[in-house]
Amino acid sequence: MLNERSVKIRDEYCSRCIICSSICPFEAISFNRESGEVALDIEKCQVCGICFSACPSSSIEIAYYKVALLSEHVEKMRKNNLVLMCRGAIIRPELRESLRKNGALDDWAQLYVPCVSRIPPEFLLKVIEAGVKRILIIPCEDNKCRFKVGSNISVSRFLLLQKLLSQIGLNSDALSFVRSSIKAYINKYRCIGCGNCAYTCPNSAIKIMPPGVAQLDEASCSGCGACVAVCPSLAINLEGFENNLILETISKHRSFISEAKSRGYGPMIAVFYCQWANFPTPDTHRSYVRENIAFFEIPCSSMINPLYVLHAFSEGFDGVLILACKKGECKFERGNELAERHIIALKSLLRQVNLENRLEICFASPKYLGEIDDQIKLFMSKIHL
Amino acid sequence: MIIVKEKPLNEILGFxxxxxxxxxxxxxxxxxxxxxxxxxxTYAMLIEMGAKLKGKTNLKCRATTIPMQCDNHICSTTLTPQLEGINAILSLACGVGVQTLVEVFPEIPVYPGQNTVFIGSQEREGGIMHEKCKACGECLLGETGGICPITNCPKGILNGPCGGCVDGKCEVPFEVRDETGKVIKTIAKDCAWYLIYQRLKKLNRLDLFRKYRPPRNRVISSSPRLLEVV
Amino acid sequence: MVQAFSNLMKNILDGKFVYTGELEPHKAIDLSEVISWAKTLKETGRIVAANVTDNPKSLGAISSLVASYVIQRETGLEVIYQLRCSDRNRLALVSDLLGAAALGIRNVLALTGDHTRQGDMPTAMPVYDLDGTQLVDLMHRMVYEGRDIDGNEIHGPRPQFNIGAAANPNFKPLEVEVLKIERKAEVGAEFFQTQVVFDVNVALDFLDAVRHIDAAFLIGIFPPRSYGQAEYFAKHVPGVQVPAEFLDNLKKISEISDKKERRKRFDEYNIEYFFDFIRAVKKKPSCKGIHIMAVGYPEVVGPLIERVEGA
Structure with missing residues (x-):
């Protein structure tokens, strides 16, 4: 049985303007001139939400990031500043510092969305109306958008909105944007020059330079983290997803585990999900919990490595599930295949301590509702404590 | 590269x-x-988990790494400060590293975490490691078009190809094994001497192919070998 | 200058066209079967010598040196003692060669030998201290210089045997095989016995290609006892070409239901086919004889040679 689709076109409201069809970066929406039918091919759809924010008649429904839900969330937080950023984007220390300087740091609401281009301008207006003084938008770098054109569309849209806002007399910094994308960075003192990263990088952004140290071309790095997973010396980290940060985040769940266990939940599951395979809403943190399950976001399943998995086990999780994009839907070409290879290798190690069934990789996509929950349920049923 | 293969965890736990x-x-x-x-x-965590499952809960592992385990000076300077309270060492280096640690820290038991397999290189795409050099001590590559018959011919003969070369392939099946030693696939490998013939023909040096090579002096490759560096 | 120590080499130097046979002792101590085959070969009066195989296909068998000696003693048939490098280092090779000489063995065929992985004891350590060519070199030094390969002197009289080596006319490209044969001849190979050839053209091309080499070439043939044997060569022995016509005819004969009739027709057809084959290769000056590997089928050998030589 197929799960319900997360993106739908409501035919009764559709004005047949076919903006959606022309704007979709994956050519998933077709318009039949004869029958007048606008149809969505869900297999091609990547749930970026660009059509949703572009539709002038609000006839496209998307299960994630409903405007009402988001604005309600922001209103509830009662902050003067809003930072709205793409999942692939990063707040660099310089930016954080400038935010701190103008007092925004203690007074902000933060929202991650998979591509800011899914946010329609009316959401921003609603937020301003609700009392937010300043909005900072952080889309990905120009050519790093996971949905091809999302970053560019959102930037041109916000420039237009900025103009409109200044016409009604709003301060120019009421709406600003900075582009930045997650990058890897290499500790050259730790690098042993094995070349694994250079071979694995899908963008050939890493080269081994004399005297045998990996060198990253930042402009080419797309921030998938595949290099992090293959580095045997922990010399590579990803901005915002540093190895230590991930390990600490896992460790922070000790009390969650003991609490959930005392309530009789079980088994305890850690899910490492690709940020493009699972769209939890509202998305404010890069990890969250539900019942007996802790979710940890990673930029691509190919970043998964034995360290995170074994650390999760040693902190008390009973099972670890890796959630990767479906075949052919990886935003970095073949990150999901790499992840699968890593998991097969790790499972062969775990087999030797009889923990093989505690680790699994599954492939899901946000285009069908509940698909991820089904996978988690299936995995849980296989764990026998 | 020195190609290594991790030992089964149960063997390591046994140590x-x-x-x-x-x-x-x-x-x-x-x-x-x-x-x-x-x-x-990774191994530190796996060993602790494995020990727990075997009912030994008080085995604690610390992890560290050093630039070269085969250098006794590096071993002694970088590891000495980290040995407080340590009662055993598991080395993830090749056999040279294990023995160097034994020499440098004679009072601490050192165990190998790897099987040292051969000197070779990795074919990145297929993930298969290939043996390339036998450290025979009398490199022949200059005469064989850069293809090593000592390593690549299962018989290691100097006047090949032997009668087992058919259509350029070797008669011996090359087996790829998994971590348990089970054969997972068999590869028909090219005959080394056939490759040498093709290469020397291309280089217009069939005289080198035709040349008779007398028996090797096995003393040069007899273990243990010593070499004085001036 | 090649000296003739054996009847085989005497015949060759006398310009006679020679025939050799093949005997395969098994993993057993009872040699009576192989002795009876040897007697059959001897009784033909045409087989000048017979090879005694040494762990063929790396299947462990009784020592070929012992078998060679016993066969020669029991039947009077001269043997060609096969010796492979797979199982012996240079010390053992020298020992066995001295032993062979002491026991009156006058022909030795030097072989690199199939890899031990191919055989019934695949976990064995393959030796290959020397290869086939180097073994020829060793034998040549023993016979003509009275020294082993490291230059140590052999006390007393020098061993006396004629040195054989293997060749493969089926090898492609033939150029490689010719270079190898030149190499072996350079270090002292006096006669070559070849791998099985079914296709006469393969044999003729080979004989042309080696005509500049100063050694005697004995072309190897294998009259199949049954259709199955021929089919085995066609399908499972890579590199050996079996002409389709030959196979077809054998298949037709194999379909004859009367056992006696079938046997008779097999023998007749083999004799007919190889009669033509031998007659053709015999015309080549580099061809000094035929090596008939009729293992377990010695009864065809006599009539076949009669047919050729009687004609």
Missing amino acids: LLPYESVLVVGCDGCTQPPRGLREAM
């Missing part, structure tokens, strides 16, 4: 179960696959 505080030492040198800090940490 380490009598101890309580184990230092897992990676090597950043020439082991392939690399056995650096991450590998050391």
Whole structure:
């Protein structure tokens, strides 16, 4: 049985303007001139939400990031500043510092969305109306958008909105944007020059330079983290997803585990999900919990490595599930295949301590509702404590 | 590269179960696959988990790595400060590293975490490691078009190809094994001497192919070997 | 200058066209079967010598040196003692060669030998201290210089045997095989016995290609006892070409239901086919004889040679 689709076109409201069809970066929406039918091919759809924010008649429904839900969330937080950023984007220390300087740091609401281009301008207006003084938008770098054109569309849209806002007399910094994308960075003192990263990088952004140290071309790095997973010396980290940060985040769940266990939940599951395979809403943190399950976001399943998995086990999780994009839907070409290879290798190690069934990789996509929950349920049923 | 293959965890646990505080030492040198800090940490955690499952809850592992385990000076300077309270060492280096640690720290038991397999290189795409050099001590590559018959011919003969070369393929099946030693696939490999013939013909040096090579002096490759460096 | 120590080499030097046979002792101590085959070969009066195989296909068998000696003693048939490098280092090779000489063995065929992985004890350590060519070199030094390969002197009289080596006319490209044969001849190979050839053209091309080499070439043939044997060569022995016509005819004969009739027709057809084959290769000056590997089928050998030589 197929799960319900997360993106739908409501035919009764559709004005047949076919903006959606022309704007979709994956050519998933077709318009039949004869029958007048606008149809969505869900297999091609990547749930970026660009059509949703572009539709002038609000006839496209998307299960994630409903405007009402988001604005309600922001209103509830009662902050003067809003930072709205793409999942692939990063707040660099310089930016954080400038935010701190103008007092925004203690007074902000933060929202991650998979591509800011899914946010329609009316959401921003609603937020301003609700009392937010300043909005900072952080889309990905120009050519790093996971949905091809999302970053560019959102930037041109916000420039237009900025103009409109200044016409009604709003301060120019009421709406600003900075582009930045997650990058890897290499500790050259730790690098042993094995070349694994250079071979694995899908963008050939890493080269081994004399005297045998990996060198990253930042402009080419797309921030998938595949290099992090293959580095045997922990010399590579990803901005915002540093190895230590991930390990600490896992460790922070000790009390969650003991609490959930005392309530009789079980088994305890850690899910490492690709940020493009699972769209939890509202998305404010890069990890969250539900019942007996802790979710940890990673930029691509190919970043998964034995360290995170074994650390999760040693902190008390009973099972670890890796959630990767479906075949052919990886935003970095073949990150999901790499992840699968890593998991097969790790499972062969775990087999030797009889923990093989505690680790699994599954492939899901946000285009069908509940698909991820089904996978988690299936995995849980296989764990026998 | 020195190609290594991890030992089965049960064998490692067999070494380490009598101890309580184990230092897992990676090597950043020439082991392939690399056995650096991450590998050391991975093994430290796996060993603790495995020990727990065997009912030994007080076995604790620390992980570290050093640039080259085969260098006794590096071993002694970088590891000495980390040995406080340690009662056994698990080395993730090749056999040279294990023995160097034994020499440098004679009072601490050192165990190998790897099987040292051969000198070779990795075919990145297929993930298969190929043996390339036997360290025979009298390199022949200059006469054989850069293809080593000592390593690539299962018989290691000097006047090949032998009668087992058919259609350019070797008569001996080349087996790829998994971590348990089970044969997972068999590869029909090219006959080394056939490749040498093709290469020398291309280089217009069939005289080198035709040349009779007398028996090797096996003393040169008899273990243990010593070499004086001036 | 090649000296003739054996009847085989005497015949060759006398310009006679020679025939050799093949005997395969098994993993057993009872040699009576192989002795009876040897007697059959001897009784033909045409087989000048017979090879005694040494762990063929790396299947462990009784020592070929012992078998060679016993066969020669029991039947009077001269043997060609096969010796492979797979199982012996240079010390053992020298020992066995001295032993062979002491026991009156006058022909030795030097072989590199199939890899031990191919055989019934695949976990064995393959030796290959020397290869086939180097073994020829060793034998040549023993016979003509009275020294082993490291230059140590052999006390007393020098061993006396004629040195054989293997060749493969089926090898492609033939150029490689010719270079190898030149190499072996350079270090002292006096006669070559070849791998099985079914296709006469393969044999003729080979004989042309080696005509500049100063050694005697004995072309190897294998009259199949049954259709199955021929089919085995066609399908499972890579590199050996079996002409389709030959196979077809054998298949037709194999379909004859009367056992006696079938046997008779097999013998007749083999004799007919190889009669043509031998007659053709015999015309080549580099061809000094035929090596008939009729293992377990010695009864065809006599009539076949009669047919050729009687004609």
